[in-house]
Amino acid sequence: MxxxxxxxxxxxxxxxxxxxxxxxxxxxxxxxxxxxxxxxxxxxxxxxxxxxxxxxxxxxxxxxxxMFGPGSPGTGTGGSATSSGQAGEGGSSSTSTGTGGSSASSGTGGGGGGTAGAGGTPVGNGCSDGTREYLSDAVLQPNMTGCSGGFSIAGVTTPASLQPACGRVAGNDSINPTGTGCSVEDLCSEGFHVCHGAVEVAEKSASGNCPPSPISSPTFWLTRQVQNDQGSCSQPPNTNNLTGCGTVGSPPPSSCLPLDRFLRYSNCDNSLSWSCGSLQTMFQEAALVTKSAPSEGGVLCCRD
Incomplete structure (x- = not known):
């Protein structure tokens, strides 16, 4: 006005x-x-x-x-999602809401579990025929046992005696109780082997020694332990005498403890099952030994 x-x-x-x-x-x-x-x-x-x-x-x-002309409404530039936009020239301040960011996409899920590995060879109870004759309680003696049976491949120190030869089809309760075509190693199940000697028996026996065998059953449980010509326990290439646990044979010298029995060729001559040479080969029992029947014992088997 x-x-x-x-x-x-x-x-x-x-x-x-x-x-x-x-x-x-x-x-x-x-x-x-x-x-x-x-x-x-x-x-x-x-x-x-x-x-x-x-x-x-x-x-x-x-x-x-x-005089001044009608004011044009200013257009504010929208701000970010958390702030107001500034007013344009000649206009009133306007509040704008920015567009929210897009949600992050979820990551790709990880691949499934890897391919299952092939199972290892099942470990038996110590004897290839599935039955223990010496140290029969696998709970009390999980790492050592005695397995009865025969074997026809000679020796416990020879190269041929170090590997199974008949697929472990051996043992007194097998279809091949005399062990035809078998070595001493065939009497032990997968996961076990013929005990090396005094040191390993002390480690694997739950009692640390040779548990007593029944007196009524004359048995001998063979290891790969050997003696020298003087009768002291030693290592190959000596091949004198057979050393192990049992009731057949004679007590060994103290150097062989905890093993408690050994056989000379003469002891084998008096056996129905064991054969280990003659007078002419009196220092080679460990290289010549065989066993033709399942009776009178067998071998000591220790867990791998």
């Missing part, structure tokens, strides 16, 4: 400066043109010019929104 009043006054001012309406002087009842109007060369030209100027000024001064 105040600006409109100012515009009106601007118009009046412009009009009056341009000459306004022609002036009149009251003379009695007669209105006469003033002296200034009478002497004007073009009395109405100034009035028309003033009218045009007044119109132009009025248009310029008419109102606040005509």
């Amino acid at each position: 105040a600006l409109r009043l100012v515009g009106w006054r601007c118009s009046v001012w412009a009009w009056s400066r341009a000459g306004g309406y022609p002036g009149f002087v009251q003379v009695g009842k007669d209105r006469r043109m003033s002296h200034s109007d009478r002497v004007s060369t073009v009395p109405w030209a100034g009035w028309l010019l003033g009218l045009m100027v007044a119109g132009w000024i009025t248009a310029s001064c008419s109102s606040d929104d005509e």
Whole structure:
């Protein structure tokens, strides 16, 4: 309203400066043109010019929104998801919400478990025919046992005696109780082997020695232990005597403990099952020994 009043006054001012309406002087009842109007060369030209100027000024001064023009709404630039956008020029501040980020895709699941490995060879109870004859309780003696049976491949120190030769089809309860075509190693099951000697028996026996065998059953349980020519327990290449546990034969020297029996060729001559040479080969029993029947014992087998 105040600006409109100012515009009106601007118009009046412009009009009056341009000459306004022609002036009149009251003379009695007669209105006469003033002296200034009478002497004007073009009395109405100034009035028309003033009218045009007044119109132009009025248009310029008419109102606040005509003077400055309508404000255009500012467009604020959207801010991030956590802040407000700033207002554009001439506009009011606007709050914008940014577009949320896309959710992360889940990772690819790991591959399945690896291919199962092939199972190892099952470990038997110590004897290839599945039955224990000496140290028969596998719970009390899990690492050593005695297995009855025969074998025809000679020796406990020879290369041929170190590996199974008949697929472990041997033992007193097998289809091959005499051990035809078998070595001493065939009498032990998978996971066991013929005990090496005194040191291993001390380690694998639950009692650390040779448990007693029944006196009523003459048996001998062979190991790979050998003696030298003087009768002391030693290592190959000596091949003298057979040494192990049992009731057949003689007590060995102290160097052979905990083993408690050994056989000479003469002891084998008196056996129905054991054969280990003669007088001429009296120091080679460990290389010549065979066993033709399942009776009178067999071999000591220790866990691998």
